[in-house]
Amino acid sequence: MIGIISYGSGNIKAILNVYESLKISAKVVTSKNELEGCSGFILPGVGSFDYAMFKFNESGLIGPLSDLILEEKMPVLGICVGMQMLADKSEEGSLPGLGWISGSVKRIKGREGVRLPHMGWNEVKLARRNLLMDGISDLERFYFLHSYYFDPVDKSQGILEVCHGEKFFCGVNKNEVYGVQFHPEKSHDQGIQLLNNFSKLTDVKA
Numbered sequence: 001m002i003g004i005i006s007y008g009s010g011n012i013k014a015i016l017n018v019y020e021s022l023k024i025s026a027k028v029v030t031s032k033n034e035l036e037g038c039s040g041f042i043l044p045g046v047g048s049f050d051y052a053m054f055k056f057n058e059s060g061l062i063g064p065l066s067d068l069i070l071e072e073k074m075p076v077l078g079i080c081v082g083m084q085m086l087a088d089k090s091e092e093g094s095l096p097g098l099g100w101i102s103g104s105v106k107r108i109k110g111r112e113g114v115r116l117p118h119m120g121w122n123e124v125k126l127a128r129r130n131l132l133m134d135g136i137s138d139l140e141r142f143y144f145l146h147s148y149y150f151d152p153v154d155k156s157q158g159i160l161e162v163c164h165g166e167k168f169f170c171g172v173n174k175n176e177v178y179g180v181q182f183h184p185e186k187s188h189d190q191g192i193q194l195l196n197n198f199s200k201l202t203d204v205k206a
Helices: 012-022 049-059 062-071 188-205
Strands: 002-007 027-031 041-042 075-080 101-109 119-128 142-144 150-151 158-163 169-175 179-182
Touching: 002 012, 002 188, 012 027, 012 188, 041 062, 041 158, 049 062, 142 188, 150 169, 179 188
Parallel strands: 002 027, 002 041, 041 075, 075 179
Antiparallel strands: 101 150, 119 142, 119 158, 158 169, 169 179
């Protein structure tokens, strides 16, 4: 069972619809009790970093979810701002991040011809082969909507790259913690494949 964390920020319904179409068990999680029975989690997020972190702190889910992910090694996939929340901090705000993958979130450099936010379809390059991208070809296109990116301290934890004015990581992984900057739930067949791949990772831990 995949738990989609709902704390007031993220495309919950769209992700749930993908798993329903794949006939994969998933549910929306809004409280500590609803974490029970899950073997992996998706952490979505939209809007600003501080707003998402404030709402997540307010939910009361951070402590119990951290125990499941860091102590019991259950997989988690952060999406968009949900990926940025995995970092230690962000230039976009002042609240601390989760620190599940050491790094910082930085603003994409604005320059002539580079529009912000980075919005629309862009090619994603594999920086490191990873089970999350199984069956997805290099330079496949995914849908983005963001102005900030995750810069991990350990560059080997960057698994996907994209270029928008500059090259930066759009996918990270450390142990059971995964993050993607783009929206797989809006990225058609390749996004569906990625969410399906994540479900297989949760099966290993179930």
